[in-house]
Amino acid sequence: MQIEKTVVGVKAQVRAWKKEGLSVGLVPTMGYLHEGHKSLIERAVKENDKVVVSVFVNPTQFGPTEDLESYPRDLNADRILCEEAGAALIFAPEASEMYAENFTTYVNTSGVTAELCGKSRPIHFRGVCTVVNKLFNIATPDRAYFGEKDAQQLAVIRRMVRDLNMNVEIVGCPIIRETDGLAKSSRNTYLSPEERQAALVLSRAIKVGKAMVQSGEKDGEKVLDEMKRIISQEPLARIDYVEMVKWDTIEIHHRVDGPILVAIAVFIGKTRLIDNFIQE
Structure with a gap:
């Protein structure tokens, strides 16, 4: 090479x-x-x-x-x-x-x-x-x-x-994750041990939101509110955004009635991390 x-x-x-x-x-x-x-x-x-x-x-x-x-x-x-x-x-x-x-x-x-x-x-x-x-x-x-x-x-x-x-x-x-669920990112190296543990709140929120959508929840606001609630329980986390958008146009769309992207950006300490799930 x-x-x-x-x-x-x-x-x-x-x-x-x-x-x-x-x-x-x-x-x-x-x-x-x-x-x-x-x-x-x-x-x-x-x-x-x-x-x-x-x-x-x-x-x-x-x-x-x-x-x-x-x-x-x-x-x-x-x-x-x-x-x-x-x-x-x-x-x-x-x-x-x-x-x-x-x-x-x-x-x-x-x-x-x-x-x-x-x-x-x-x-x-x-x-x-x-x-x-x-x-x-x-x-x-x-x-x-x-x-x-x-x-x-x-x-x-x-x-x-x-x-x-x-x-x-x-x-x-597809997203590749650590064994504990954290999405792999070069910026994960910025995290202290305490922050690395706190960062798992992103994948927990994603997992819950995805499960709600897959179980038939159509109200995007309910999905996003539950994800925000989970993230807000982590003292080291500060939400940049938690949003549902149309997957092809990235327009805000809070109804699960077509291909959607649910994306989050969260600061853990000073480190900004992102995660998402896509529902086709």
Whole structure:
């Protein structure tokens, strides 16, 4: 497996693969890879001849008070995981490689970014769409793989691909959890032992909400109220949002009468964690 740090190097390698008639899968990541990322890479390896994993902490999707500088990084550990999962290439550029001096071109979406994380992190999805667009242009993948833990991101990327007629298939992959239920996240490393225990309130709330919906509860307000009640019992937890939305449009919708996404964002201490469930 090779590590490339330049756009030119990745493009040259992908061109060579495509001349051989090989299919290419892309797994965009910000690094500090865990079992959730590994599951994406392994799926990509099953469905493509070659897989590119991008490892890039994208500065344009972080707000001024967010954790860009402290976001965990470990390229050597990422390399080992990618090799184990069967990836062919890691693209690990510097920010200056991805964003030229006086960079001014961004990809904006509306509507699907108005609620949930888009509401509380107003520049986030502009940065996500811009960097993913760039990665698609660089790696020209046949398929790209995103985790359902970042469900709004998945919906936003699907909308961007549809609206801009991009020639790439977007594949959503299930949430991977720790044995105690906590959704795997690179930001889990920020948690103290006490906070790590407190963070289990997210998966408990998700489990209860999902059970209510699957048992036939149609009133979204009742589902959300019970989830909020569970989270509010944890002293270290502070709710950012607990919402039900239409799964395809991310519009607020408090009736279980079609595909829905129930998503939560909760601060445990200073660490913001997200979780969700999807009812098709």
